[in-house]
Amino acid sequence: MADPVTVSAAVGWGISAVGWVVSPIITNLINKGFSYLDLGSRGRSAKLNELENKVSELRRVLEAVEESSVRDRLEPLLDRLKSAFYEAEDILDDVEYYHLERQILFQPDDKFRRNWMKKLQSALPECSCLKKQKSTGRSSTSTSAPPDVSRLALKRILDKIENIINEAHKVLPLTNLPGYTRADIVSSSTRSAVTTATPPPVVIGRDKDRDDIIAMLHENVDDIQPGSGSIIGIHGIAGSGKSTLAQLVCASEKNADNFDLIMWVHVSQNFSVRTILTEMLEAATGKQCDNWNNVDILERNLEAELRRHRFLLVLDDIWYDGENQQELQKILAPLKAGKAGSKILATSRNMDALLALGAGRCILISDMDDNVFLKLFMHYALEGANIDDQDRRIFEVIGVDIAKKLRKSPLAARTVGGQLRIRLNIDFWRDARDRDLLNQTMGALLWSYQHLDEQVRRCFSYCCIFPRRHRLKRDELVTLWVAEGFIRTTEKVAGSDCFRIEKGLQGVIIPPGVRHLSIETFDKKMITEKISEMESLHSLIIHGSDIDMIADETLFESMFTRMRKLRVLRVKTFGFKQRKELSFPNSISNLKHLRYFGFATGSTSTCKLVLPRTMTKLYHLQVLDFGYCRELVFSSEEDLCRLTNLRHFIASDQELNIPNFGRLTSLQTIPLLTVTKEAGCEIQQLAQLNKLRGRLQIEGLENVESKEAAAGANLAAKKGLKELVLVWDWNDESCSPDFQAEVLEGLCPPMELETLEIRGYRRSMYPSWLVGQLLNLNNGPKFLNQLKLNRCSPLGSIPQQSELFTDLRSLVIWCCSWDSLPDNMERLKSLEKLELLPPFQIDLHIS
Incomplete structure (x- = not known):
């Protein structure tokens, strides 16, 4: 390291x-x-x-x-x-x-x-x-x-x-x-480092790229207006030489007569339309402009000036955040006034920004040839160095090896070469060559890290608390970032905030100021005597352990009492050998800052977890993650609706037993939901939970009182749902098939639903939202890929007017009678997989 x-x-x-x-x-x-x-x-x-x-x-x-x-x-x-x-x-x-x-x-x-x-x-x-x-x-x-x-x-x-x-x-x-x-x-305090149209004194290895782009700029000079097909984009990672290439193009065009006006504007991440338009006008007139408060007047003045010119405009460093496309188009609006043949050359780190701008061609900047890159690196590392010929030859030999580790990044060549240039010490160069710092992709990561948004830097550096080769899960990582407030891998970029203990505390010196700590090898003494003293910790993550030592109330009492600034407390265990129940102490209410509380157990765990009434005072709490615990008990279920910031409630095979759970409007993930007729547990509680996403399983549909009550769940508004499971109790005959059909009609899912599973449905009629015409965009899923029927009565033929099964690729029928298959199966033209499980005992795959 x-x-x-x-x-x-x-x-x-x-x-x-x-x-x-x-x-x-x-x-x-x-x-x-x-x-x-x-x-x-x-x-x-x-x-x-x-x-x-x-x-x-x-x-x-x-x-x-x-x-x-x-x-x-x-x-x-x-x-x-x-x-x-x-x-x-x-x-x-x-x-x-x-x-x-x-x-x-x-x-x-x-x-x-x-x-x-x-x-x-x-x-x-x-x-x-x-x-x-x-x-x-x-x-x-x-x-x-x-x-x-x-x-x-x-x-x-x-x-x-x-x-x-x-x-x-x-x-x-x-x-x-x-x-x-x-x-x-x-x-320049409000802008990032601004580039100009003047290229560096020495540019190596970009002649062919320059000539290719110039050829594109000279195409169709008579019939293309600015803003239509006249935008050419260059994209590549930070430091790959995009701006330098654009500068070379400008320098070449200044000596030609294709454009009578060449303008260069650096856009940057947080740009202002008025500022960019002002800079364009100044570049067009060569004069400092008045501070126009009225953007409309500014646009008219710019249009009037551009009508006189066939121009080349470079928009350097375009950013796109998914929401600023309208702002980008405002920049382009006045440019349509230019003469035919005017062109725009844009640079960006990603192609999406160029597409949002309207680029007709997007060019990924090419890697340099090995020999060309070596020449570039040695220029920064040795050019003009006052050393004798023998030392120069030694530096050149070492430089070849260092250059190979820089992954052909021009920024890395300039940065590392510049650092080595001021340290013309052979031992230092050898040491740099032999370190892993620059090896493989790490070099590119370090150079790119410098140019990340500050919010992204915090997210990136936080990852260093995970063990080596730890498999990161996207949603899990995002919830941790959110819990720490980072959203609005190495120690090398983490600074002193993050620390990882891999094999116990012996010989380990924890730097002062650590806020995020992970522990791979669990040791109760380590927690109670050493870690608990770290009262400023924001994150404590204890990785997998299969010992009963962790199921100890005194251990959690120590953490809850002393580590009161925790935002994230996550313990992952594979299960317990002896302990069958763990009751968390009342002192958990001390963790007023807590966003993420995870006690995730493995699928073989049989431990019962008991959570105290005081947990309802954790008003900041966003994530509860209990993995596969056998039994989860809340001492005060009726007050859990106070946790209004709760976003993810993760507990496999557990039911959501929170009266008035409809108040938890921030919920995105919930476990199995069983609706009842009791006040606060009706299906209408789902009405305002429109942030739900992923999978939703609703059981107890025999308790829904009417079609109107089912419609009150407002499932169609939950656009983030990808999989929906609707379950009636097959053994409960109090709910007639006709009434089931009415309830199912009211449970219209969102348009984006991909998988639908229906269990215990005893009526043969399809709901209208499942067989409606494709052009009816108001109701039902339009892109259903998978349909599952479990213990259902046979469904009728697919109506001729239905186009909703156009994209159906998988049909699964479980525990149904032989005639459950529709008799006009030929209408399922996209079907790739058909599963018939007991009593069929057949598994057919259709290619």
Whole structure:
């Protein structure tokens, strides 16, 4: 494993120190904190703008720092800033917890709770928070002031953050970075590094790519208008040379007469339409433009100027986030005024952005030839070096091996070559060659990491807490990121936040400031005596264990009592040898910040898990994951509907027994749902759970009272559902086949449903939403791939007007009579698989 010194030497110190600390993330946190304090909107805005400028300046300087003598002074400041950031997050989380608690305790639709709270308020002293809220007449759902303790703590930590930023800011003038003045930094604080049309002094290996693109630009110069088929795109990973290639094209075209105007505009990730249009007008006129507040006037002026020209416009560094396509089109609108033959050349890291822009051709930038790449790398590593011929030959031999590890990344060649150029020491070069730091794909990852969005950096670095070769599951990882608040692999990019213990604590020194910890080899003593002392932990993940030691209430009591800042607590075990029941202690309510609580057991586990009443106070909780536990018991099921932020309730083979579960409107994943006739457990509770996705199994449909009640479940609005299982009790004859048909008619699923399974249905009639015409887009699934029938009566022939089975590829019939197959099977023209299970005992595959 490469040591931190080698990491800094190879890729620049900035990658490990800057990260997400000095980024918009911290100014967003400061803004959120200010909103809870008694600062007027004008004062808050002014102070925030001042801090944003300082943070932006700090970030851009750090990105340029490599061997500055002030590096050692800045790094401790950044560590303190990161620690203060986490502390502020904890305090803000406390504040939000209090607000959630008030909202839940004052729910307007709960008359009993409202009356009970009124009585409680009348008995409370005047100084209490609840009494204060009543006396000031504030709504329970408003952003009311947090308790005084939290307010003071919040003010203290925000002052601390501001002081650290100011202290770091005072160090910046000492950097003396050549060509990097404070004026340059401040003027560009709202944009990322801006490129120009001028190529670097030396460009190696891009002549053919340049000529190919120029040939495309010269095609159809008389009949294509800008904005139609005139956009050519170049895409590739960060640092692959896209902008340099576009610069070469511009330089070549300046010496030709194909375009009388060449413009270059750097777009960047967070662009403003007005800013981009202003830069276009300035590039077209060669003059500084007025600060147009009216975009319409700006567009008209740009159109008037472009009517005089056949232009080439380069839009460098296009980004697409799935939502800004309309903004991209606004950029293109005035360009249609240009003369025929005008062209647009765009660069982006991914093809989707170019397609969103409307590119007619998208070109993936090519890899360099091995010899050409070696020449490029040696240019950055040795060009102009004052060394004798013998040393140069040695450096060149070592350089060949280093270049092979850089995966032909021009950015890697420039970055690593530049670092080696200022360290012309043969031992250092040999050490860099022999390290794994640059090997295989790691080099490309490190270079790309520098250019990731700050939010993505936090998500990426978090992955290092998982063991080597750990199989990451997409949904599981995303829920962990969400729990940690990262969504709005190596130690090399994780900094000091993340740490992994692989084989016990012996000889392991845990760095101070660790917030995310994973443990592969479980040791109770390690948890109770060492890990529990880490009171600032945000994540604790304990990987697989098959010993009973983990099923110990005292172990969890220790964690719940001392590790109160946890956002993620996840224990994965394969089962228990002796222990048959585990009761979690009441102290779990101390984990007010907890988002993800997982105690996932294997499929062979027989342990019963008992959760205390106090769990209903975990208002931030988003994920409950209990794997394959044999039995799950909540001490207070009726109060679980307080967990209004719960998104995923994972418990295989368990029923969702939460009265009034319809209040949990954030739910996306739920276990088996059994509806009853009891109040709060009816099928209508599903009405507002429109974020459900994946698989939904509903049992107890014999308890649905009417077709209207079934329609009240509003299944059609749950567009994220891919699989739906509808179950009647085959042995319950109180529900007639005709009534079953009415209920099924009301259970119309969403259009995007892919798999439908029906169990215990005793009527032969299809619901109208299953056999309606394809053109009727209002009801029923349109792209059904799989239909399963289990213990159902024979269904009739597929109606001639039905086109809904057009995409059906799999038909599965279980435990039905022989005549369950429709008699016009020939209509299933897309069918690939037919399964007939007992009593058929036949498995047919149709190709």
